[in-house]
Amino acid sequence: MAGKSIQDLLTPALTVDLLKVKRNAQVMLERFQKLGVQLRPHMKTHKTLECADIMTAGTRRCIVVSTLAEASFYADHGYDDILYAYPLPFDKVERCAELSERLTLFHVLVDNSAALEELKKRPLKRGKLWHVWLKLDCANGRAGVPHSEPAALQLAQAISESPGVELTGIYTHCGNTYSCSGEEEIRAVAQDTTTFTLQFMEKLQANGINCSKSSIGSTPSCSQPVPDMAMLSEVHPGNYVFYDVQQSMIGSCKLEDVAVRVITRVVGHYPHRNQMLVDCGWAGLSLDSGGRLPTGYAVIEGHPDLKLLSMTQEHGRVEPISGKLDYEKFPLGSLLSLIPYHACATAVMHPVYFVHSDGVVVDTWTPTRGW
Amino acid sequence: MAGKSIQDLLTPALTVDLLKVKRNAQVMLERFQKLGVQLRPHMKTHKTLECADIMTAGTRRCIVVSTLAEASFYADHGYDDILYAYPLPFDKVERCAELSERLTLFHVLVDNSAALEELKKRPLKRGKLWHVWLKLDCANGRAGVPHSEPAALQLAQAISESPGVELTGIYTHCGNTYSCSGEEEIRAVAQDTTTFTLQFMEKLQANGINCSKSSIGSTPSCSQPVPDMAMLSEVHPGNYVFYDVQQSMIGSCKLEDVAVRVITRVVGHYPHRNQMLVDCGWAGLSLDSGGRLPTGYAVIEGHPDLKLLSMTQEHGRVEPISGKLDYEKFPLGSLLSLIPYHACATAVMHPVYFVHSDGVVVDTWTPTRGW
Numbered sequence: 001m002a003g004k005s006i007q008d009l010l011t012p013a014l015t016v017d018l019l020k021v022k023r024n025a026q027v028m029l030e031r032f033q034k035l036g037v038q039l040r041p042h043m044k045t046h047k048t049l050e051c052a053d054i055m056t057a058g059t060r061r062c063i064v065v066s067t068l069a070e071a072s073f074y075a076d077h078g079y080d081d082i083l084y085a086y087p088l089p090f091d092k093v094e095r096c097a098e099l100s101e102r103l104t105l106f107h108v109l110v111d112n113s114a115a116l117e118e119l120k121k122r123p124l125k126r127g128k129l130w131h132v133w134l135k136l137d138c139a140n141g142r143a144g145v146p147h148s149e150p151a152a153l154q155l156a157q158a159i160s161e162s163p164g165v166e167l168t169g170i171y172t173h174c175g176n177t178y179s180c181s182g183e184e185e186i187r188a189v190a191q192d193t194t195t196f197t198l199q200f201m202e203k204l205q206a207n208g209i210n211c212s213k214s215s216i217g218s219t220p221s222c223s224q225p226v227p228d229m230a231m232l233s234e235v236h237p238g239n240y241v242f243y244d245v246q247q248s249m250i251g252s253c254k255l256e257d258v259a260v261r262v263i264t265r266v267v268g269h270y271p272h273r274n275q276m277l278v279d280c281g282w283a284g285l286s287l288d289s290g291g292r293l294p295t296g297y298a299v300i301e302g303h304p305d306l307k308l309l310s311m312t313q314e315h316g317r318v319e320p321i322s323g324k325l326d327y328e329k330f331p332l333g334s335l336l337s338l339i340p341y342h343a344c345a346t347a348v349m350h351p352v353y354f355v356h357s358d359g360v361v362v363d364t365w366t367p368t369r370g371w
Numbered sequence: 372m373a374g375k376s377i378q379d380l381l382t383p384a385l386t387v388d389l390l391k392v393k394r395n396a397q398v399m400l401e402r403f404q405k406l407g408v409q410l411r412p413h414m415k416t417h418k419t420l421e422c423a424d425i426m427t428a429g430t431r432r433c434i435v436v437s438t439l440a441e442a443s444f445y446a447d448h449g450y451d452d453i454l455y456a457y458p459l460p461f462d463k464v465e466r467c468a469e470l471s472e473r474l475t476l477f478h479v480l481v482d483n484s485a486a487l488e489e490l491k492k493r494p495l496k497r498g499k500l501w502h503v504w505l506k507l508d509c510a511n512g513r514a515g516v517p518h519s520e521p522a523a524l525q526l527a528q529a530i531s532e533s534p535g536v537e538l539t540g541i542y543t544h545c546g547n548t549y550s551c552s553g554e555e556e557i558r559a560v561a562q563d564t565t566t567f568t569l570q571f572m573e574k575l576q577a578n579g580i581n582c583s584k585s586s587i588g589s590t591p592s593c594s595q596p597v598p599d600m601a602m603l604s605e606v607h608p609g610n611y612v613f614y615d616v617q618q619s620m621i622g623s624c625k626l627e628d629v630a631v632r633v634i635t636r637v638v639g640h641y642p643h644r645n646q647m648l649v650d651c652g653w654a655g656l657s658l659d660s661g662g663r664l665p666t667g668y669a670v671i672e673g674h675p676d677l678k679l680l681s682m683t684q685e686h687g688r689v690e691p692i693s694g695k696l697d698y699e700k701f702p703l704g705s706l707l708s709l710i711p712y713h714a715c716a717t718a719v720m721h722p723v724y725f726v727h728s729d730g731v732v733v734d735t736w737t738p739t740r741g742w
Contacts, residue, residue: 010439010462012742044684066685068381086685087638089650090704091381111639114703142686143639143648175683267458268482268514277514279460283719284742287658312546313415313715314437314457315513332485333461344684348654349719351741370722371383371655 004361006354007335011265012284014350016051016242016365018357020259024241025054028222035230038062040083040215042238043070045344047367048353049077055241064217064236068092071106073368075099083107085171085236087135087143088115097122100130109171111135111144116159123164132159133171133215138196139189140175147172147196153203160209169213169233170204172197177220182251190221194228219243223252244343245299246289255339260353261301262338262346264316266330274325278336281314286349289341294321298338308338375732377725378706382636383655385721387422387613387736389728391630395612396425399593406601409433411454411586413609414441416715418738419724420448426612435588435607439463442477444739446470454478456542456607458506458514459486468493471501480542482506482515487530494535503530504542504586509567510560511546518543518567524574531580540584540604541575543568548591553622561592565599590614594623613714616670617660626710631724632672633709633717635687637701645696649707652685657720660712665692672708679709 006015025041032039041055044066052074056063061081065071071084072095080103084096088110099106101124110116110132119130134156137144145152160167174193180186193216204211216229217236229235242260243253264280285308291297296308300318309317318336319325330336340346347353347367355363377386396412403410412426415437423434423445432452436442442455443466451474455467459481470477472495481487481503490501505527508515516523531538545564551557564587575582587600588607600606610618612630619626635651656679662668667679671689680688689707690696701707711717718724718738726734 008462010742011460086650087648089382089636089638091379091636112703118704141644142683142688146643149643265460265462267460272517272520273512277458279457279742282657282659282716286653287661287716288653290658290661312513313719317513332483333489345653345658348684371381371650 001354001361001364006263006356006359006361009263009354009361011263011335012280013263014347014353015261015263016353016355017259018355018362020257021051021241022054024243024257024259028237028240029057031225032235035225037230037232038234040064040234040236041241042066042085042217042236043074045239045242046347046353046365047073047369048365050355050363050365051241052079064238067371068095069368069370071099075103081105083109083133083236085109087111088118090115090118093118093122097124101125101128105131107131107133107168109133109135110159113155113158116155116162116165119165120162129164129166131168132165133169134159134167136170136172136197136200138172138174138193140173142173142175144172147200152200153207156204156209156211157207160211167209167211169215170197170200170211172216174216174218174221177218178250180220180250183224186220186224186251187226190224191226191228193221194226194232198228198231219247220250220252223247239344242343242347245293245339245341255299258339260340260343260346262298262340264336264338266332266334266336269327269332271327275309275317275319276325276327276330278316278318279314280316280338281311283313284349285311285316285338285340286342286345287311288345293341298341301337301339303336372725372732372735377634377727377730377732380634380725380732382634382706383651384634385718385724386632386634387724387726388630389726389733391628392422392612393425395614395628395630399608399611400428402596403606406596408601408603409605411435411605411607412612413437413456413588413607414445416609416613417718417724417736418444418740419736421726421734421736422612423450435609438742439466440739440741442470446474452476454480454504454607456480458482459489461486461489464489464493468495472496472499476502478502478504478539480504480506481530484526484529487526487533487536490536491533500535500537502539503536504540505530505538507541507543507568507571509543509545509564511544513544513546515543518571523571524578527575527580527582528578531582538580538582540586541568541571541582543587545587545589545592548589549621551591551621554595557591557595557622558597561595562597562599564592565597565603569599569602590618591621591623610715613718615714616664616710616712626670629710629714631711631714631717633669633711635707635709637703637705637707640698640703642698646680646688646690647696647698647701649687649689650685651687651709652682654684655720656682656687656709656711657713657716658682659716664712669709669712672710674707
């Protein structure tokens with residue numbers, strides 16, 4: 001495979017531009033090094049060892065995962081200091097305990113007292129402590145205790161007072177940055193999230209509750225950080241290593257920073273309906289975006305006049321945004337390059353990624369899957 | 372794993388009700404046996420060996436696949452008479468040639484003369500013939516030559532006259548049944564598709580073009596067939612072995628025929644916004660349906676009053692359709708069972724399926740992936 005041109009790959013294929021990945025990773029590392037904040041990159045977008053090595057600059061330490069499958073995969077490959085940033089699922093307590101006992105640092109997340117009780121029912125062996133992060137909801141509206149509710153402080157206190165358990169940190173996901181448009185809006189959400197989180201840290205201190213770490217994250221907020229984020233201990237973005245059309249629209253990056261493509265091939269010409277078919281359906285791209293981009297389900301690189309109108313499992317319908325399709329420009333068998341709307345959603349559809357440097361395949365990466 | 376209750380599975384998990392799968396498969400087999408039509412089941416929904424064995428009644432012969440990965444997977448496991456029902460992709464001609472040379476019967480699909488030229492450039496060894504099906508578009512509007520265009524007959528003639536190539540059959544996918552509502556509308560589309568296909572077969576005969584087989588398919592049309600379908604040689608539905616909410620809405624089946632579920636666990640209670648979180652996001656369900664069902668992205672079994680409102684990668688937000696959520700009915704850690712809107716889209720998200728009989732796991736099936 002190595003040495004092959006990406007033009008010669010069987011399609012559809014997910015390609016990863018290694019230089020862009022390295023640059024995106026390096027920019028994020030340097031940005032938070034300068035701010036004196038620990039970067040704890042999230043693995044959920046790619047779920048591969050190779051990309052994790054790039055994001056952690058080879059340390060294999062200090063990562064976030066979204067599934068226990070990822071946690072086990074990274075632990076099995078020499079990673080440590082892994083934060084399983086998911087509201088503790090009660091079916092996975094025993095597996096979390098095993099990882100906690102096996103690794104130097106395995107962190108879990110809780111946002112309710114029932115989860116804390118589950119942890120207390122399973123004390124770790126050899127006097128190890130459960131490393132618990134309290135999930136705080138700072139106006140995102142997904143998981144977490146709302147930062148302003150007394151329940152948040154009460155839960156922090158309960159965690160810190162529980163035997164066998166340590167309140168390690170406060171964790172906030174500012175997913176609400178995904179509805180932002182432009183740097184200014186992103187920074188406003190980043191500022192609010194930082195302020196609420198730091199205020200909560202002060203409240204903990206004022207109440208004599210030990211908790212050393214605070215972390216916020218999302219690719220938009222960490223791509224457009226505010227100075228106050230220097231007062232946090234950590235940040236935990238993930239998507240930035242690939243970026244995507246959505247991030248470019250939010251204002252996290254430029255479209256040229258996007259490191260991934262789905263290479264697809266023209267498989268049919270249908271002049272009677274002014275369309276052509278490509279061999280990428282939702283099985284190769286995902287249905288994310290709902291087709292609501294002006295160019296449909298993706299941006300077709302170099303062809304802003306084309307729209308990926310609809311998809312079935314393995315077929316994509318492409319037509320011009322206006323006018324007649326010039327079929328001579330797109331012969332049967334020729335390639336189109338789709339810039340995904342949401343890289344996390346597209347990557348999850350592929351059992352292997354083709355990593356290239358200037359269009360020449362240099363590696364293949366195999367993600368972990370499942371839960 | 373075998374012997375475990377599905378209640379004890381780590382979530383999210385795709386479960387398959389073996390008895391329903393066997394019944395759905397049996398009903399379809401008997402239906403077309405009675406009509407004297409060969410059933411050539413499509414594998415794209417499940418992509419597993421075990422389910423293929425059920426659909427082919429153990430013959431391991433006469434199937435349709437949507438990807439070359441499926442074709443190779445089934446060929447490697449003793450399957451034969453495989454129809455790769457996809458407009459011949461030019462990058463895969465050599466692999467198709469190898470499968471044609473290796474199997475007794477490997478069929479390819481073409482809908483344009485450039486594809487025919489690709490086949491002629493690669494004559495098969497040992498005097499074997501390319502088995503070619505002409506894809507006809509009978510008002511579906513995806514792949515295929517429109518049945519009424521002179522180009523269809525011309526292409527059929529060109530195929531039949533090409534050295535090293537045999538015009539084996541005419542293939543039509545009536546995907547337009549997916550916009551039907553109710554048996555009557557399905558039957559109208561099934562009738563039109565059958566009529567157009569049979570008329571085309573007559574046209575071939577009238578023009579002295581040899582072509583022995585005709586096949587139409589889609590789960591709706593094969594679930595609600597019209598008598599004229601008895602004059603076809605084959606049908607090629609696939610989804611019916613699982614069925615799903617979409618098929619029940621179209622009128623292909625009843626909701627109780629649906630054989631698959633995604634089992635998910637309650638991981639968070641958020642009374643301040645009248646919601647709870649479950650551990651199934653789009654990574655476990657897909658975004659198919661766009662959330663437009665009255666119950667959102669899926670039907671929550673036994674709880675018609677609940678809505679799966681939105682999903683991120685690993686989180687699903689659930690709220691009541693109206694009124695206050697009764698959290699006591701859904702304790703943290705308890706299970707919900709999601710009936711997928713589109714089983715093909717949901718199954719593709721899972722690296723393993725948990726097969727059960729009356730709620731007890733009896734097997735695990737591992738699908739093939741990729742292209």
